[in-house]
Amino acid sequence: MKGLYRFLFSFFLSNLAALAIAGDSDVSLKRESAAKYKYIEFNEFGRPEEVLLIKEENPRPLDDGEIRVKVLASPINPSNLLQITGNYGSPPEFPAMPGSEGVGRVIEISESVRHIKIGQLVLLVGGGTWREQIVAPASQFLPLPELENLDDKLIEQLSMSIVNPVTAFLMLNSFTQLKEGQWLVQSAANSAVGGYVIQLARQRGIKTVNVVRRSGLADDLIAKGGDVVLIDGPDLAAKIKRATDDAPIQLALDAVGGDTFGRLANSLNNDGTLIAYGVLSGRPANLNTAITIFKDIRIRGFWLAKWYEKANGKEKKEVFDQIIPLVVSGSLAADVDSRFTIDEIKQAVLRAAKPARNGKVLLVSRAR
16 A cells, blocks of 8 residues: 555645645644554454454654644444455454544644644545554645535545545446446445445436345435435346336446346346455355356456555546545535444444444544
């Protein structure tokens, strides 16, 4: 993720002329910088509620070029839970610090730091964001301008802006170019990525078939801009055909695996593309390979970490130029199911693992 750090630093540094940041620190921020803080650690793979540990330590002095940030909110993503259980693509070194994104407020800076001010909001990228405080080089944070109408809701949305919206955006734009009025189908449509897909597709006039695994979700997905909501099952391809009046479907997005993967493949038109980006079912994909032969279905995988490694600075800037303003304006948002503090980490990961939750689980500070 070092390439991401360098890009985000240079990208936002280039826009510093637009920043209007208050320069004076207050007494409360100085006090926070000296107080003990808690963080989450794990030293073995296993069930998150069993292996995650709450640690506490005194803050260390800043090295030159570093800043200290109070973490305001950090989401619990499915990939975080997979990493803790040892089922993720890149296993961590122990002791490991979970968490991959978030938002915080600067509470202390070292003398040489000029482009970030005390009191400024910054996005947290990379690992180890499930903590009350982070100390790292200033280049590893993404500074935000002063925002109008900043409230807890916007803070929470910003905390989720690095992973899931980027995933949705890239899957919609990197594999096939859908035109206005065309259809796509996606599983796990009630997930955060699914919600972002619906909103981004709607803005482009692309219609969505949204597949879920339980009832009671249709109203929310339609309100987000979804066109059709269906419950997964053996006859899914037939239901999709009826719901779309047999319209050709060229793109399918699957985060479930198992039998759902094959059902989405069956729903695709000739030359369609099926993108796998998750395995929420915990089961390998079930696919009749004859479909890929006779319908020339293309199977692709998507892992955001790989994109960050391979994409150049220009490509990343183009994506963030479109996503961040949408998040700030409220045009791109994710549901929040519940909020927990670091002290409540066991309850938080148990809630995040429940399939029936309605939105993202966030770790938040006690006071903002």
